[in-house]
Amino acid sequence: MNQKPIRVLVAKPGLDGHDRGAKVIAQALRDAGMEVIYTGLRQTPDQIVEVTIQEDVQAVALSSLSGAHLHLFPPVVQRLREQGIHDVLVIGGGVIPDEDISTLKESGISAVFTPGTSTQDVVRYIQDHFYGPQVKPQVLKIDHIGIAVKDLQQAIDFYENVIGIKCTMIEEVPDQKVKVAFLPTGDSEVELLESTDPEGPVAKFIAKNGEGMHHIAYRVDNLEAKLEELKKAGVALIDQKPRRGAGGAMIAFLHPKGTFGHLVELCQREDEK
CATH class of the missing domain: 3.10.180.10 (2,3-Dihydroxybiphenyl 1,2-Dioxygenase, domain 1)
Incomplete structure (x- = not known):
């Protein structure tokens, strides 16, 4: 595969003080050949959008364990659209109840990954989005x-x-x-x-x-x-x-x-x- 590496921003919005899961995802994306920027804990939607623009990333992976995903994820998409950015893939993950997934997707979050999701599923989703579905060897x-x-x-x-x-x-x-x-x-x-x-x-x-x-x-x-x-x-x-x-x-x-x-x-x- 000779495609240009995908640039991904991994971000932790809100007051969530735990980032082990985000770091695991970031490493899995790096292992898959992606260029990853991790902004650390307690980022605001405005800060996340600012880094998205500065780093010219193609995808943003949001992580939240605090239960505030409905208040933190949609504003990131909204701020991006306000800046005229519509082609950045935004995905989310964390402790997210099933009943909240449809609301997040309606707000512009492309995919939501809940606890127990394999890191390879996240990698494959991002790769398929940018490269097209990869034919699995049989x-x-x-x-x-x-x-x-x-x-x-x-x-x-x-x-x-x-x-x-x-x-x-x-x-x-x-x-x-x-x-x-x-x-x-x-x-x-x-x-x-x-x-x-x-x-x-x-x-x-x-x-x-x-x-x-x-x-x-x-x-x-x-x-x-x-x-x-x-x-x-x-x-x-x-x-x-x-x-x-x-x-x-x-x-x-x-x-x-x-x-x-x-x-x-x-x-x-x-x-x-």
Whole structure:
């Protein structure tokens, strides 16, 4: 995303003496790449509008825990309009009863966020307003299951002659120190993995766990976007960026500590690009 950063003013109008929530929101917006100005406690509507103009912000996020939101939020919108400013997004949050939300929206507050709202919901609302709704990357299906084996040919013989699944291709992936056999099963496949190096990741897996299921792979329609989404969610990644894997796919692995103890691969095929 190469859009110009959104400038946001986070403000605490009135006599509310607590600003931890406002600071949490401000940090979440910064983490999302926005430029944030925080004016501190006990700001008047006039002061908030003055800073809005001086800092040339595109959005104002008002926070109130005192219960005075009906008296403090609408005047900010009114003062902005009096200054001829109609394109600044104004949102509000805090301890706000459901019955007050419609009144605030009628006064020009675009969105109201109540306790329990995820900071990501606030981030997404602002981003969608300025950039348009972002297409969420989709998981399309299980792409394949990877099985670590000591002897690739022996494993192929078993799957072909006993299970009844035919191997259609064998490929060596030097940078992963592995040889892969592809066995299609409908719209997914089994991948048999034999290490080509005693120090390779598959060899180490077998030394620690024995032969067996090595990973499960999910096909996605936009791998780069999915990795960014997972980073923002705090998911531990082995691969920070996509890399070339077997079968020409772009792949990335997630760390087992973030996926309930099993290795997860995400992959994107050429027909999804």
